[in-house]
Amino acid sequence: QEADGDDRLGLQGDLDGECDGDVKGDTPDVPLSTSDTDNTPECLAKAWEGLPPQRWKNYWIRGVLSLAMISGFFLIIYMGPIALLLIVMTVQIKCFEEIITIGYSVYHSYDLPWFRTLSWYFLICVNYFFYGETLADYFGALVQREEPLQFLSRYHRFISFALYLAGFCMFVLSLVKKHYRLQFYMFAWTHVTLLIVVTQSHLVIQNLFEGMIWFIVPISIVICNDITAYLFGFFFGRTPLIKLSPKKTWEGFIGGFFSTVVFGFLLAYLLSQFQYFVCPVGFSSETNRFTVECEPSDIFVMQEYTLPAVFQNTLGLKKVSMYPFQIHSIFLSSFASLIGPFGGFFASGFKRAFKIKDFASTIPGHGGIMDRFDCQYLMATFTHVYIASFIRGPNPSKLLQQLLLLQPEQLSIFRTLQHHLRERDMLAPAAE
Secondary structure, eight states, rough: OOOTGEEEEEOOHHIISSTTTTOOTTOOOOOOOOTTOOOOHHHHHHHTTOOOOOHHHHHHHHHHHHHHHHHHHHHHHHHHHHHHHHHHHHHHHHHHHHHHHHHHHHGGGGGOOOOHHHHHHHHHHHHHHHHHHHHHHHHHHHHSSSSSHHHHHHHHHHHHHHHHHHHHHHHHHHGGGGHHHHHHHHHHHHHHHHIIIIIIHHHHHHHHHTTHHHHHHHHHHHHHHHHHHHHHHHHEEEEEEEEEEEEEEEHHHHHHHHHHHHHHHHHHHEEEETTTSSOOOOOTTTTTTEEEOOOOOGGGGGEEEEOOHHHHHHHSSEHHHHHHHHHHHHHHHHHHHHHHHHHHHHHHHHHHTTTTTTTTOOEEEEEBBBHHHHHHHHHHHHHHIIIIIOOOOOOOOHHHHHTOOOOOGHHHHHHHHHHHHHHSSOOOOOOO
C-alpha cells in the first residue's frame, strides 16, 4: 500500500545502501531499471509537460491513472463474473512475472539452464490444480455432462501431482555443477512467489463465487484506504509512522482508518440491495450460463437493531435499521485499515532489500501491478478466512448438486438420511 506519501518520492538514500540494518554487499546489486527511467506514454507526457515541478507532475500522473483504473474496475464489474475471473487471472500472471523478473535480475540468473521455462511451467501446474478444484467444486453438473471432464475431474489430483513431479525432475536434471546454489535459490524464489501470488489469487476467486459483494467490497475498501490515507498524510501528516516507509504518517493512518470504515459501511448498504451482488455465483446447466439469482441470505435482509444506551443518548435514536452485512463491513474495513497496510510495508521492505523502487514500471506513476496489489492479496486471504469462520453455512444448491452426482452404489446415504428424518418426525412414515 502506498498511502500518505509514496516510497518513490523520498527513498533514494535507502536505495543507495542506507537502509537500517543493511550492510554494504549483503544483497546483490540490482540495476534500477524499474524506476530510474520515465515510462510515461508519449501522449500523456505531452499533456502535462507544462506542469510545475516534478512532484506535482507525479501527483497528476498518479491521480489521472488512478481514476482510469477505477473506471476500468467498474466496467469489469458490469461485465460480470467471467470478466472478473479473467482479470484476476491476468493480474496474477503479471504479478508473478514481475517478481520472477526481479529474481532473474537480482541473482544475475542469465546463464541458468531452464530457469524461466521451469518457473512458468510450475505456474501452469499450480493454476491447473487450483482451477481444476474450483471447476469440480462449483460446476459439478457441467463436469458430469462432459465425458472428457469426468476423466479429468476423477483423476485431477493425480494428474496435478504428475505434472508437478515432471517439473521437479526437469529441475533436478538441469542442475549444473557451477550453478548449484544459484539454481536452488531460484527454485525457492519461484515456489515462494507461487505461494504468495497464485494461492491467494485462488482465494480471491473463491470469495467471488460466494457473491460478488465479497469480491467488490474488500477490493474497494483497500483502494479507499490507500487514497484517503495518502490525502490525510499529504495535508495533515506530521508524525512518521514506520521507518520502512518514511513518508507514511500517523495522521494519514488514522484518517484513512475512519474514512475507510465510513466508506465500507455505506458501500455495503448500497450493494446489499441488489441480488446481482449478494447472490453466490452459480452455473445453470439448463442455460449453460453463470447465474446470480437467489433468495438473499439473512445477512442481506434489512433488520432492526436496538442501539446501546450511550448511542441512544447521543443520537436521540433507540433503534436503527440496517443490513447485517454492514456490520461485517466494519470488521473488513478495520482490517483493511489497521492490518492491510502491513502488506504494503512488507512489499516496501522487500524492495529495499533488493534496492529497487518498484516491482516494475507497468503503470506510470504507480510502478508495477504488484505495487498496486500488495495489500489486496492480504485482504483477500482475510476475507476468505472471515467467510469460512463467521459467514458460510450449508449451501443448499451446492449440497443438492453433490447429491445428484452420487453413483448408484453410493445411494445408501439417501436411505440413511431418509431414516434419520423420519426418526425426527420431519418426514412422513413410509406407506405400508
